[in-house]
Amino acid sequence: MRVVECVPNFSEGRRAGVIEKIVEVARNFPGIKLLDYSSDRDHNRTVVTFVGAPEPVVECAYAMTGEAARLIDLNCHSGGHPRMGAMDVVPFIPVSGVTMDECVDMARRLGERVGRELKIPVYYYEFAATRPERRSLAEVRKGEFEGLKTAVKTPGREPDEGPAELHPTAGAVAIGARRPLIAYNVNLNTPDVQLAKDIARAIRASGGGFVNVRAMGLLLKDRNVAQVSMNLLNYVDTPIYRVNEFIKSEAARRGVSILGTEIVGLLPVDALLDAAAHYLQVENFDRRQVLEIRMMEGPGHEGE
Amino acid sequence: MRVVECVPNFSEGRRAGVIEKIVEVARNFPGIKLLDYSSDRDHNRTVVTFVGAPEPVVECAYAMTGEAARLIDLNCHSGGHPRMGAMDVVPFIPVSGVTMDECVDMARRLGERVGRELKIPVYYYEFAATRPERRSLAEVRKGEFEGLKTAVKTPGREPDEGPAELHPTAGAVAIGARRPLIAYNVNLNTPDVQLAKDIARAIRASGGGFVNVRAMGLLLKDRNVAQVSMNLLNYVDTPIYRVNEFIKSEAARRGVSILGTEIVGLLPVDALLDAAAHYLQVENFDRRQVLEIRMMEGPGHEGE
Numbered sequence: 027m028r029v030v031e032c033v034p035n036f037s038e039g040r041r042a043g044v045i046e047k048i049v050e051v052a053r054n055f056p057g058i059k060l061l062d063y064s065s066d067r068d069h070n071r072t073v074v075t076f077v078g079a080p081e082p083v084v085e086c087a088y089a090m091t092g093e094a095a096r097l098i099d100l101n102c103h104s105g106g107h108p109r110m111g112a113m114d115v116v117p118f119i120p121v122s123g124v125t126m127d128e129c130v131d132m133a134r135r136l137g138e139r140v141g142r143e144l145k146i147p148v149y150y151y152e153f154a155a156t157r158p159e160r161r162s163l164a165e166v167r168k169g170e171f172e173g174l175k176t177a178v179k180t181p182g183r184e185p186d187e188g189p190a191e192l193h194p195t196a197g198a199v200a201i202g203a204r205r206p207l208i209a210y211n212v213n214l215n216t217p218d219v220q221l222a223k224d225i226a227r228a229i230r231a232s233g234g235g236f237v238n239v240r241a242m243g244l245l246l247k248d249r250n251v252a253q254v255s256m257n258l259l260n261y262v263d264t265p266i267y268r269v270n271e272f273i274k275s276e277a278a279r280r281g282v283s284i285l286g287t288e289i290v291g292l293l294p295v296d297a298l299l300d301a302a303a304h305y306l307q308v309e310n311f312d313r314r315q316v317l318e319i320r321m322m323e324g325p326g327h328e329g330e
Numbered sequence: 331m332r333v334v335e336c337v338p339n340f341s342e343g344r345r346a347g348v349i350e351k352i353v354e355v356a357r358n359f360p361g362i363k364l365l366d367y368s369s370d371r372d373h374n375r376t377v378v379t380f381v382g383a384p385e386p387v388v389e390c391a392y393a394m395t396g397e398a399a400r401l402i403d404l405n406c407h408s409g410g411h412p413r414m415g416a417m418d419v420v421p422f423i424p425v426s427g428v429t430m431d432e433c434v435d436m437a438r439r440l441g442e443r444v445g446r447e448l449k450i451p452v453y454y455y456e457f458a459a460t461r462p463e464r465r466s467l468a469e470v471r472k473g474e475f476e477g478l479k480t481a482v483k484t485p486g487r488e489p490d491e492g493p494a495e496l497h498p499t500a501g502a503v504a505i506g507a508r509r510p511l512i513a514y515n516v517n518l519n520t521p522d523v524q525l526a527k528d529i530a531r532a533i534r535a536s537g538g539g540f541v542n543v544r545a546m547g548l549l550l551k552d553r554n555v556a557q558v559s560m561n562l563l564n565y566v567d568t569p570i571y572r573v574n575e576f577i578k579s580e581a582a583r584r585g586v587s588i589l590g591t592e593i594v595g596l597l598p599v600d601a602l603l604d605a606a607a608h609y610l611q612v613e614n615f616d617r618r619q620v621l622e623i624r625m626m627e628g629p630g631h632e633g634e
Contacts, residue, residue: 027622029621029622029625031621059625061621061624061625077621077625121621121622122621122622206621213613266610267609267610270609270610270611284611285611286611286612286613287610287611287612287613288612288613288614289612289615289619291619292619292620292621292624293619293620293621294620294621294622295599295603295620295621295622295623298602298603298606298607298620299599299602299606301605301606301609301610302602302603302605302606302609303602305571305574305605305606305609306570306571306574306591306605307574307588307589307590307591308590308591308592308593309517309590309591309592310592311593315593315595315596315597316596316597316598316599316602317333317335317365317381317425317426317510317596317597317598317599318331318333318425318426318598318599318622318623318626319599319622320365320596321333321363321365321381322622322626
C-alpha cells in the first residue's frame, strides 16, 4: 500500500461553481480518493485533501493546477489569506509506504510540467526546496501576487521552474513536500489556563521544547478545562507518545493530571501504531503484522 | 473497508500437488488476498489464511471445500491432529467493518450450500453454534472421521446441515465464526521461570484471570529470560492493554518489570488503535480519523 496525501490550496472560496469544477477533478480522477474540501469566504480560498498512489496523485495535482489556472484570475482576487497563484500551494505528504524523498521527487515532476506546459513559474518549498531560505512557504510567497510581479525578476527570487515572470492571471505556484500535520490537544483537569500556557511554552520549539511542535494554552470555556493545543509537524521524529509523556510529567509536577486528549482531523495509521508499540513495549514490531496493511499490499510473501 | 479473515484447515499436509491445487483456489480467486499457508507433515494438515469482503470470502471458502472433497479421501488419511473431514474446519473472523453476527451469517450461508450441493454434513461451532455444547470445536469433532461414521446417527450428534450421515470420503466439516486470535508474549527482566508461571496462572481464565486469555510461563533459553506466553481469544472484550497492565502490576509486585513484548503473526489494526487511544487517553476517538482507513472506505463523506 503506497499512499501519498496531497492538500492543494487554490485561490477561490466564494464562487461555488468555480470551486466545484476544480474539486470535481479530484472527485472523478482514477486512482484518487477525495477525502475532504473546505472553502473559506473571508480567506477566499479552498483547501482540498485527496490521497492515492504517487503516480495518480501527481497527475491529479497537475490537472487541478490547470483547471485553477483556467478559471481563476488573480488580478480580480482579494481575500484575507496570503496568496501568489490561482493554484497557490501544492504539498505532497508521505502517508504509507512512501519516503519523503519520493514526495520531493513527485514535487519536482509536477513542477517541471507546470512550468513547461502551463507556463506558470514554480517555487519548491519545505523538503523540496532548492535553497535553505525557500524551505519556508512564507518566504517564498513574500510580496504575494502583486509584489511578485516585479520581485520575481530580482536576484534570489528566480522561480525554480517555468518562465522568469509571473503568469499574467495564474501567478506562481509553490510546490513542496512535507510531513503530515497532526492536530493534538491535551486537556488538563484544571481550569487554570496559565498552567496550560506554561506547559505549551515548555513543549514548543520557540520555548526551548521539541523542534517539531507548535503549542498554545487556552481555556475550553464550556467545560472549564485548560487545554494545551498543538500542531505536531513531524510525528516520525517527534512522536505523539513523547509529547504526551512530556506533558504528563510537566502537569504532574504542578499537581495536575491529563483529563483526556483530542486528535483533530486525520492522521496516518503509523502515528498510532508507533504509540501502541511504544506503550506495549513491542520488540521488533513490523507494520506488516497488521492484517489490513498486509491485505492492501501487492502480491507476494506467502506460505511461511 | 469490510474485511473478513478465513482460516480453512484441510486434511492434507504431505502431497504437495494436492496442497497446491487447494491453495490455488484462494490464490486466484477474484476479490481474495491469500495471506499465508503452512503445511505440517506430522499433522498431515494445511492451514490457509485469506482475507476479503464477505461475499467473495464465502464463495472462495465454498470452492476450496469442494476442491478438498474432490482430492482428499479421509479413509486413506492419518496424522497427529484430530480431524473429521477433507476440509476439516472453516472459521470466519471479523477484522474490519464487519460484525460477529455477519460472520455467523456467512458461516450459515456456506454451511447450507455445502450440505445441499456437496452433500457433506456440516456442524456449526463457536459463535455460529446452534447449541451450547457445539461452541467447542473439540466437542463437535469428538470421535473424528472414524468414530463419527456411527456417532453421527446418535441423538445430539445430528449435523446442522446436509445429509444425516458422513460423506463417504470427505467426512464432515465444522464451520464457525470466531474472534481473531492474537499471540502476545511478555518478556520479564528475570530468568525466574516460576515467576512467569505464577503470572500466567493469575492472568488466564483457568486460573481465575481474564475469560479470554490462555497463558503459560516458559524460559527463553537463548536470552535467559522468563516469558508469559499468551493467546488472546477476544481482543474486543479483553484488550491487549489491559492484559499488559495486569502483567506489569503483577510483575512489579514481585520486583520485576517488563523487558519487552512480542506480537507473533498477524492482528487487526483495531487491536493496536485501541491500545494507542487508551494510553494516549484520546477522547471520542474514531477509527475513520486514520487516513488509510478513510481511504479504503467507499465513496461519501466529503466537504466538512
